[in-house]
Amino acid sequence: MLPLAIATVSYAIGVAARYDGSITLLHFNDLDVQNPDAHPSVLLIDSAIHSSSRSACLSLGETLLPSISGALSQDIVPLLHCQVFQGLFVNGQKFWINPQTGSSVLGLCTQSANSSAVPEFLTTVSSNGLSITGFRDQNSFKFQGIPYADPPARWTYPTVYTGSKTVNATKFGAVCVQTGATGASEDCLFLNTWTSFVPQSASAPKSTLKAVMLWIHGGAFTSGEGSDPTFGGGPMTSRGDVVLVTSNYRLSTLGFLALDDGKTKGNFGTADQIAALEWFNEHISAFGGDPERVTIFGQSAGAASMRALLQSPTSFGKYAAAIQMSNLAGDGYATTYSQYYTIEQEQTLVADPIIAAAGCGDATDALSCLKTVDGNTLVNLPTVARFVVVDGTYVLASELPLNQTGKVANVHAMIGWMRDDGAAFISSPTSDNVVFALEANGLPTNVANSSLFPIPSLPGNTDIDNLFNMTARAATDGLFRCLDQATTFSGVQHDLFKSMWSYEFNRSYQTPGFDPNAPHCDAPKDTTHPAGDPNEEYFKCHSGELFFVFGSLPTSLSYRDASELPFMQVALDTWTAFGRTFNPNPDPAFLKARGFTTSATIFAKQSRWEPVTKSSVNGQALHILQFPSKMDGFRELPQCDFLGFSLNHFG
Known part of the structure; x- marks a missing residue:
């Protein structure tokens, strides 16, 4: 446990002075949109003297923390511990929550701005x-x-x-x-x-x-x-x-x-x-x-x-x-x-x-x-x-030159798709005419005669529903999966990127503004799952990952099961880990320092996301993002070959 030294003395509020130091907004964000005020945030300022700490807080429209209690008493240690983990101050650092004479002490201010921040929090x-003026709210x-x-x-x-x-x-x-x-x-x-x-x-x-x-x-x-x-x-x-x-x-x-x-x-x-x-x-x-x-x-x-x-x-x-x-x-x-x-x-x-x-x-x-x-x-x-x-200036070639015929930015790269991405880009068939359904969606009609794309016979489905299953599969392969897998393959074979990571997202929550072919892209609803049961089979469609990646599920939508919030935490932690380190596996020490015990436990139990390399590209190269996630091989390879989009499509 971080040995925090918290100075606590009563004081009288003085006249606010302008504060010109650095400010860090500390917030233990568990992403729980159903309880947005469960974890209050605080402001960390770098004033080392009691009077300037008090004045700094006042200039921000706040006061030094009068006490540490409630949820904050549980949150404050990991919030500060992470600052030590990142080397921003030393273990044993002291913090003012009320001023007294001394030095080597940082200030902790209240943070009154909530999700509907008002102008005084500029x-x-x-x-x-x-000179750019914004404002703060509970998060940032x-x-x-x-x-x-x-x-x-x-x-x-x-x-x-x-x-x-x-x-x-x-x-x-x-x-x-x-x-x-x-x-x-x-x-x-x-x-x-x-x-x-x-x-x-x-x-x-x-x-x-x-x-x-x-x-x-x-x-x-x-x-x-x-x-x-x-x-x-x-x-x-x-x-x-x-x-x-x-x-x-x-x-x-x-x-x-x-x-x-x-x-x-x-x-x-x-x-x-x-x-x-x-x-x-x-x-x-x-x-x-x-x-x-x-x-x-x-x-x-x-x-x-x-x-x-x-x-x-x-x-x-x-x-x-x-x-x-x-x-x-x-x-x-x-x-x-x-x-x-x-x-x-x-x-x-x-x-x-x-x-x-x-x-x-x-x-x-x-x-x-x-x-x-x-x-x-x-x-x-x-x-x-x-x-x-x-155009010859911004874009030089007819496609990304993955075969080394042109320059590609030598950066860390991650590429992935929704498991049923194409289901959002086709129309629902109006009859059971297979060729017509394929033509109507710009898909090759020879799919109709291929055993690689059978029309399933699923219980409770109509013939049109079953045909939609087949066309959705062909669309996902032909519009997304095959050539994104080929991009990964050629990128690795030609050493184009500093690292390469590939995924398939296998859990979705459709945004209300984009829910094509409803209810195909929505988890099926029943009496015990009025918002849908994501553990049942449904199409994981285009844009269905966005709420999870950004942690932005609106309060108007419900958690569909007990895994919803933990999965959102894991998805955001994965994307931001890549942003911080160019590796989508969060550092367990970072998760521990932040107090993210739920996602730390999940990451420890599920398969580690491995990068795609020349030795793994034909093996366990694909990370399946679900609950829990796992590594697997590239999908639908025979189907991709049939469509003319094999792994070596780009050379």
């Missing part, structure tokens, strides 16, 4: 001439709506932010123009940062800085925003001990239009992502983040963004690791996410229909005409631009 950081310091580039002129690449040096970051910025969004704007290049540590200055010692995770949202390159509450960073920051950043980027035709005119080369949304990387590489240390320990990660179109960035020379050196979650590659709808059009192809297949539908077909200068069309009109046309293209 926090300001300074970085390279910018939050800086929302930070402009990372100047408002972009339509179909031009982002430029360095030159606006006001005083930035109000207390609310999210506008989302980028997209179908169905209210309050959307073309002035939308904002990012958001969550952190538990605000250093005294942007030049804080490197040893005090935390790993950074930059999230690129999905949404088919046509929708989504960094302000989506599913990606809220409080849980990752407070439990996972990382700095989380989310960002917007231009979408649809406003972000990805390419014309064969020699100047409109597309990939404006990709350029935005790199501009966000560049901004926070310059400024992230002011938010307690280490610019040399940056992991970029994304899901769906966000994973496709990772894939583009992995071959983009303009992004090299700006991040140390990348996670692709449910990257689309292969058949039908998935093709263009990992295999890119030339600008000439984009012009014919995409731009020409857009120009015609926008009423610019007879214009002498189509680009000038399109610039006069309302952005909301453009993103709602029958055809929109949503494709990464080979």
Whole structure:
């Protein structure tokens, strides 16, 4: 047990002075959304003298802790013990909770801000001439709506932010123009940062800085925003001990239009992502983040963004690791996410229909005409631009050169998919006609005659339900699993990455905003499991991992069984472990120091996640994320061979 020395003396509150030292928000976050106030947080300040400790707390709108009792008495030791584990102060460190004369003592302040923090809990950081004011809540310091580039002129690449040096970051910025969004704007290049540590200055010692995770949202390159509450960073920051950043980027035709005119080369949304990387590489240390320990990660179109960035020379050196979650590659709808059009192809297949539908077909200068069309009109046309293209600057090749024909970022890499990812990308059959069902979903019709894809005969299922099972399997293999496994295989065979980790997610909780083909993607409900029984068989669909990875299950949703919360803890601990160390296995000593006994016990009992290597790639290379998790071999290899997507597909 950490020998803590807690000074306790009554005192009278004096006049608050401005506090300019470092602040750490300490919160024992067990992710229990049903009991959000069970674990109060505290503020750790680095004032060593009693008077400055008292004044520092007062300047933050708080007081020195009057006592340590209740839940805090159980939480405070692991919260402080972890600071010792990380080498941030020595074993035996003393802490003020009430002032008295002395030295070598740090202050512990109350932390009154809750999940609905109000303006008096403002926090300001300074970085390279910018003064950025955010606020804190129970979990973290939050800086929302930070402009990372100047408002972009339509179909031009982002430029360095030159606006006001005083930035109000207390609310999210506008989302980028997209179908169905209210309050959307073309002035939308904002990012958001969550952190538990605000250093005294942007030049804080490197040893005090935390790993950074930059999230690129999905949404088919046509929708989504960094302000989506599913990606809220409080849980990752407070439990996972990382700095989380989310960002917007231009979408649809406003972000990805390419014309064969020699100047409109597309990939404006990709350029935005790199501009966000560049901004926070310059400024992230002011938010307690280490610019040399940056992991970029994304899901769906966000994973496709990772894939583009992995071959983009303009992004090299700006991040140390990348996670692709449910990257689309292969058949039908998935093709263009990992295999890119030339600008000439984009012009014919995409731009020409857009120009015609926008009423610019007879214009002498189509680009000038399109610039006069309302952005909301453009993103709602029958055809929109949503494709990464080979532009020669941001993207050099038609696909990620996994066969060593081009450069790939030499970083730590993790790639995975949902067990039934494709079930969200097909329509439910309208009849039992197998060929029609395959054609309707862009799947190869020869699957109908293959014994590798039998139509099951499951009790209680209709013929259409059984056909859906077969098409979902073919879609998952053909749109996700096969080529993501092949990516892992070629990455390892050609020594492209510093380390390689592969997974299949086998537990899901569908987000209410994306629940296609319901109720196929939902755990079956019964009288004893009104929210669904995840131990019964159901489709583990696209986006079903997000609540677990971010620890963001909303209070409106119930735990479906006793494993729900522990699994969420384990999933978040896994992702943030990779962010901190580039290894998804959390250090048992870290878990012990943080007091995470539940997840520590689970990790100790289940199979360790092993990296994919040349010696393991044909054996136990795949980590199956479930409760408990286990190692296994790559799945559906005969089916992948049949579809033309074998392990050595990329060479």
